[in-house]
Amino acid sequence: MNRPTAVSGADEGTAEAGAVPAAGRAVVPCRACLSGEDLDWLGGRSVSLALDLTTSVTVRPPAARPPTGAATDDGAGAGAGAWADEVWAFLRRRLPGLGVRPPAVTAHSDAPAASGLSSSTALIVALFRAFTEAAAAPGCGGRPVPVRTLAQWAYEFEFAVFNGGGMDHLAVIAGGLLLLDGRTTGLPEIVHRSAFPDEWAVVVLDSATRKDTSDHIRSVRAQLAAGDARLAEYRERTDAASAEVWDAVRSRELSALGAAMDRAHGAMRDLQGMSTPLLEELRAVARRSAGLPLKLSGAGGGGALVGVCPAAEQAEVVARLRRALGPAHPRARVIPARAAAGLAPEIAAAPAP
Structure with missing residues (x-):
């Protein structure tokens, strides 16, 4: 299992006025694909199952120190630092009032990295959720982002990098067992959840x-x-x-x-x-x-x-x-x-x- 990792998306105290000051946290499962790789964007049915190997992201309040003993070589942590900057830039184009630099986050993952269990998507979705929840906290002036919008944004963000499909985003957000009908563009349709x-x-x-x-x-x-x-x-x-x-x-x-x-x-x-x-x-x-x-x-x-x-x-x-x-x-x-x-x-x- 990976160790807890403190990752700073910005140096403490350098974010300008309007940056998120409150803590936000998201815990996201990984997923196994039981059948249907690539059909989420080729067209056709796929079946995903969310697993309890989770990825968590926590936004640290200003001046909060990293957890004691936090490592810097964790798979989630290594990815979180880079992804946090990119996710924050994506959100700033859609949510007014966010500062230039993202707040610091702590990331942890139980899922093995680059293994086909959607650990990267889980990290990206967790960053989106943690940042948007922190922005919507009392005193921050933001509004809650609907879950369907969260899924669409996470898909658009990752599609721009990998040009793939949306099975993973729906799988880790909806959880459980999903039967999906793929689309050549956009998120697949959730036909059934069980x-x-x-x-x-x-x-x-x-x-x-x-x-x-x-x-x-x-x-x-x-x-x-x-x-x-x-x-x-x-x-x-x-x-x-x-x-x-x-x-x-x-x-x-x-x-x-x-x-x-x-x-x-x-x-x-x-x-x-x-x-x-x-x-x-x-x-x-x-x-x-x-x-x-x-x-x-x-x-x-x-x-x-x-x-x-x-x-x-x-x-x-x-x-x-x-x-x-x-x-x-x-x-x-x-x-x-x-x-x-x-x-x-x-x-x-x-x-x-």
Whole structure:
């Protein structure tokens, strides 16, 4: 797990009049994609599940000192410093009265970075929420920002950098299990939101190899522009797998869920080259040692694999995996997780603009 990190978006005492003086805080889950990578912007159905590996951002009041023992090499902290400046600049163009420099923030994340679990989006959404809530605090003169607007702004901000889709933003804000219908531009439509079965738990196997999402998106957009037949087949197969994943969860058929996630992974690997030899080896180890089918979460190669098991067996599954991986894969981490509520689940009931 990452350590708490103090990150200063501005030197203490240098923000000009009008900068946020009050504390704001946001805690945002990460998400696993159970099926449908890239379909949030290619078009088609995807299924996301929010996980209780959270990212938190806290705005520190003026003159407040960083937490004792705060580190500076945390994944969230390393990203928060740069992202805080950019998010603040984005907000200043939309919210009057904000100062030139952002206030200092403390960031912490339990999710492994660059692993396909949307840790970057969780950090960006947390910064948006913490800054806008602080700006709306009594005495600061701002107004609360509606959650749908927050999602749209976070999507627009990240789209300008990565040119990707909006699954992650809705997944971490709405939480729970989402069935999404992708759009070529803008946020996907939330078709359904559902609670995840209490009797199931999630196992994350982090390969400790980083994803490269930006290069992946450029490559897929080139495929799309060229009318690539393999991409069209990928969309068709993955859209069907997403429907199967959703139906399996709703009917509480765990074996059917594992089979549907396996089909989604197969399309990612065989048609789009998203997997790697290491990830396939880790999947084989998990199947042999714990009987757990795993699926790669997130596009771009590398990153984390996710599987679902009975909650009563999660501790034993995690222990078996750790024993099996230890000798040959000491850097790989096995992380137990559960489904989580989002930052603002009510967004699932709010109509899209």
